[in-house]
Amino acid sequence: MTPATAHGPMAPVPYRVTDRHAETADTVTLALEPVEAAVPEPVPGQFTMMYVFGIGEAPISVSRVGPFRAVRGSRPARGRGPVLEQTVRAVGAVTRAVCGTRPGRVVGLRGPFGTGWGLDEARGCDLVLAAGGIGLAPLRPVVLRALSDRSAFGRISVLIGARTPDDLLFTSELDTWRAKGAQVEVTVDRPTPGWAGHVGLITALAGSVEVDPARAAAFICGPEVMMRLTAEALIGLGMCPADIRLSLERNMHCGLGWCGHCQLGPLLLCRDGPVLPYERAVPLMTVREL
Numbered sequence: 001m002t003p004a005t006a007h008g009p010m011a012p013v014p015y016r017v018t019d020r021h022a023e024t025a026d027t028v029t030l031a032l033e034p035v036e037a038a039v040p041e042p043v044p045g046q047f048t049m050m051y052v053f054g055i056g057e058a059p060i061s062v063s064r065v066g067p068f069r070a071v072r073g074s075r076p077a078r079g080r081g082p083v084l085e086q087t088v089r090a091v092g093a094v095t096r097a098v099c100g101t102r103p104g105r106v107v108g109l110r111g112p113f114g115t116g117w118g119l120d121e122a123r124g125c126d127l128v129l130a131a132g133g134i135g136l137a138p139l140r141p142v143v144l145r146a147l148s149d150r151s152a153f154g155r156i157s158v159l160i161g162a163r164t165p166d167d168l169l170f171t172s173e174l175d176t177w178r179a180k181g182a183q184v185e186v187t188v189d190r191p192t193p194g195w196a197g198h199v200g201l202i203t204a205l206a207g208s209v210e211v212d213p214a215r216a217a218a219f220i221c222g223p224e225v226m227m228r229l230t231a232e233a234l235i236g237l238g239m240c241p242a243d244i245r246l247s248l249e250r251n252m253h254c255g256l257g258w259c260g261h262c263q264l265g266p267l268l269l270c271r272d273g274p275v276l277p278y279e280r281a282v283p284l285m286t287v288r289e290l
């Protein structure tokens with residue numbers, strides 16, 4: 001379904017940056033509040049097209065949906081929506097501009113777009129959430145929602161991989177996730193002095209996760225090779241491929257299934273993805289030309 005705004009789905013909705021938190025040297029989380037009208041509330045796994053006026057647009061996952069927070073005496077007005085947080089790694093012109101946006105400035109959002117993780121379908125199951133790098137951003141709303149409804153799920157395992165300890169996201173939250181009942185395991189490719197955690201591939205963590213394979217759902221986001229190998233490790237534990245979902249990325253322009261920029265084989269990822277069942281995603285990921 002095409003999300004509608006007063007000026008149509010291609011018109012960015014103004015959102016004010018109310019908080020900016022540097023997660024790492026190149027990654028920033030912005031808190032965004034609607035200036036007036038809000039976009040419809042995203043479900044975990046969806047993304048918006050984020051527009052920096054005069055620079056351009058990029059698809060960015062929603063990393064948290066929260067209540068309105070008054071900043072500098074502002075008051076919620078009728079029709080305002082929740083705060084959206086989006087966590088952005090600076091890799092090019094648009095993402096550098098997003099990361100440089102200071103509190104008080106206005107950006108545009110369109111959306112939300114795409115399929116969600118399908119967390120409601122996983123109620124009653126063990127959850128395995130595996131993230132590589134910036135892939136933790138679209139999984140954070142799953143963690144937060146599952147922990148706020150803890151009794152609805154079995155074991156919650158969060159497996160996080162990063163290049164170095166300095167590249168880890170949301171570090172101030174990980175102990176809270178543990179205290180609320182999640183098993184959080186972190187591994188890095190290259191340790192720095194003082195690092196006492198795991199070193200190596202996230203697939204090693206996935207291979208030893210405690211899970212009831214008959215009643216489990218796995219959501220994976222990261223580089224494609226990491227997603228494929230993590231899924232294979234979970235299948236090796238007895239998980240059914242149908243219970244594993246991956247989030248894929250391709251260049252996007254419209255977000256609406258109109259322009260074809262995000263085509264992957266027979267799919268338009270802005271509409272049919274980014275979250276796809278393992279069995280649908282993997283045959284497309286392994287074709288070089290796609």
Ligand SMILES: Cc1cc2nc3c(=O)[nH]c(=O)nc-3n(C[C@H](O)[C@H](O)[C@H](O)COP(=O)(O)OP(=O)(O)OC[C@H]3O[C@@H](n4cnc5c(N)ncnc54)[C@H](O)[C@@H]3O)c2cc1C
Pocket residue numbers: 047057058059060061062087088089090091092093094095096134137138248249250251252274
């Ligand atoms: C559904 C979806 C959700 C996303 N969520 C997030 C998010 O939460 N946080 C975040 O930081 N990024 C996210 N991305 C990636 C983000 O959209 C790109 O980094 C951004 O479009 C790059 O735009 P740019 O103008 O800054 O850089 P460009 O100049 O367009 O690109 C700079 C470099 O990054 C590479 N690049 C561009 N897009 C991608 C991509 N999608 N994947 C891998 N490499 C890419 C280019 O090949 C180039 O080398 C998401 C992408 C998709 C499709």
Ligand code: FES
Pocket residue numbers: 251252253254255256257258259260261262263268269270271
């Ligand atoms: S981004 Fe235009 S069709 Fe998907």
